[in-house]
Amino acid sequence: xxxxxxxxxxxxxxxxxxxxxxxxxxxxxxxxxxxxxxxxxxxxxxxxxxxxxxxxxxxxxxxxxxxxxxxxxxxxxxxxxxxxxxxxxxxxxxxxxxxxxxxxxxxxxxxxxxxxxxxxxxxxxxxxxxxxxxxxxxxxxxxxxxxxxxxxxxxxxxxxxxxxxxxxxxxxxxxxxxxxxxxxxxxxxxxxxx
Amino acid sequence: xxxxxxxxxxxxxxxxxxxxxxxxxxxxxxxxxxxxxxxxxxxxxxxxxxxxxxxxxxxxxxxxxxxxxxxxxxxxxxxxxxxxxxxxxxxxxxxxxxxxxxxxxx
Numbered sequence: 001x002x003x004x005x006x007x008x009x010x011x012x013x014x015x016x017x018x019x020x021x022x023x024x025x026x027x028x029x030x031x032x033x034x035x036x037x038x039x040x041x042x043x044x045x046x047x048x049x050x051x052x053x054x055x056x057x058x059x060x061x062x063x064x065x066x067x068x069x070x071x072x073x074x075x076x077x078x079x080x081x082x083x084x085x086x087x088x089x090x091x092x093x094x095x096x097x098x099x100x101x102x103x104x105x106x107x108x109x110x111x112x113x114x115x116x117x118x119x120x121x122x123x124x125x126x127x128x129x130x131x132x133x134x135x136x137x138x139x140x141x142x143x144x145x146x147x148x149x150x151x152x153x154x155x156x157x158x159x160x161x162x163x164x165x166x167x168x169x170x171x172x173x174x175x176x177x178x179x180x181x182x183x184x185x186x187x188x189x190x191x192x193x194x
Numbered sequence: 195x196x197x198x199x200x201x202x203x204x205x206x207x208x209x210x211x212x213x214x215x216x217x218x219x220x221x222x223x224x225x226x227x228x229x230x231x232x233x234x235x236x237x238x239x240x241x242x243x244x245x246x247x248x249x250x251x252x253x254x255x256x257x258x259x260x261x262x263x264x265x266x267x268x269x270x271x272x273x274x275x276x277x278x279x280x281x282x283x284x285x286x287x288x289x290x291x292x293x294x295x296x297x298x299x300x
Contacts, residue, residue, distance in 0.1 A: 028219065028238050031262055035220035038258065050234055059235035 003033050006047045013057045025060075112170055119162035126155035201240075204232070206278045208240050209249060209271045216253070216264040241265060249274055 001009075007026050014022045029050060036046035050056070075083075129152030137145030207230055211222045219237060226232055232240075244250045249271035253264045289295075 025238065027261075028263075029234065031218070031260075032220055032234050034260055035218070035262075039220070055233075056235045059233060060239070 001047050002043050003047060010053050013053055115166045119159055119166055122155050122159035122162060126152050126159055129155060204240055205244060206275055209267055209275050212265050212267045216266045218262050218264050
C-alpha cells in the first residue's frame, strides 16, 4: 500500500472525528511516513512500519478513555428555561412536522398497496374472463366467447404491467426507507461522537 | 500494567525525550525505542494530552519542502519530570514494603 492509499483509508476510518481532528491525525501519520522514508525506507516499507489501519483505529479507541472523551455540551440555565417556555410552540411544530412526514409516507404505502390490489383483481379478472370465454366459445355464443377471451387477455396484459411496476416501486420504496433510517441513525451517532 | 500508571509513565518518557532539545514525532519514537517501544497512535495521544495540559508546545517548521512538527517542553513539563522523580522514591519504598525487602541501613 502506498502513502496516499494508506492516508485515504485511514481518513475513512476516522470519519467519526471532527474534520479538524481528522486532518491533524492524518498530518501526523503523513509526517511519520515521510520521516521514515527520509530515514531510508521505501514508501511501502514506511507505510508497513506504521502498522495496520485496524490496529491504529483500535488503538485510538482504546486510548480515549471515558474521562477523555469529548464532554457533552452542557446546557445553560437560560437555554433550558427558553426551551421549556418555548415548548408549546416548538413541540407542537415538531409533532406537526413529524405527522406530515408520517402521513406522506403512509400515503405512499397506501398507493403502493392499492396498486398491488389492482394487480390482484386484474389477475383474477384475467383468469375468470378466460374461463368464461372458453365456456362461451364451445357453447352457444362462440363470437362472444372470443370477445370475452380478448378482454381476459387485456386484463392479463394490465396485470403483467402492474406487477412489474408495483415490484419496482416497492423495492425502491424499501431501499429509500432503509437509507433514510441509516441517515437518521448516523446523524444521532455523529452527535454522540462530536 | 495498570493503564493509568502506564499512561503516567509514558507521559514522563515522552517529556524526557524532549527535555534536552526540541524533537519531532519519529525522532521521539527512535530515541525511546531502546527503552520503550511506542506506536505512532500511542505517541499521538500522549503528545496531544501533554499539549492540552500545557506541558509542551508545538512549532511547525519547514523541513525539506514539507512541514514537520517540533515539540518543546515547557516549565510545567519539566516540573512533571521532577515530580515523577520524587514520586518514584516513594514508589520504591512501597515496593520494598510489598516485597518485604529490607530498607537500606542509613
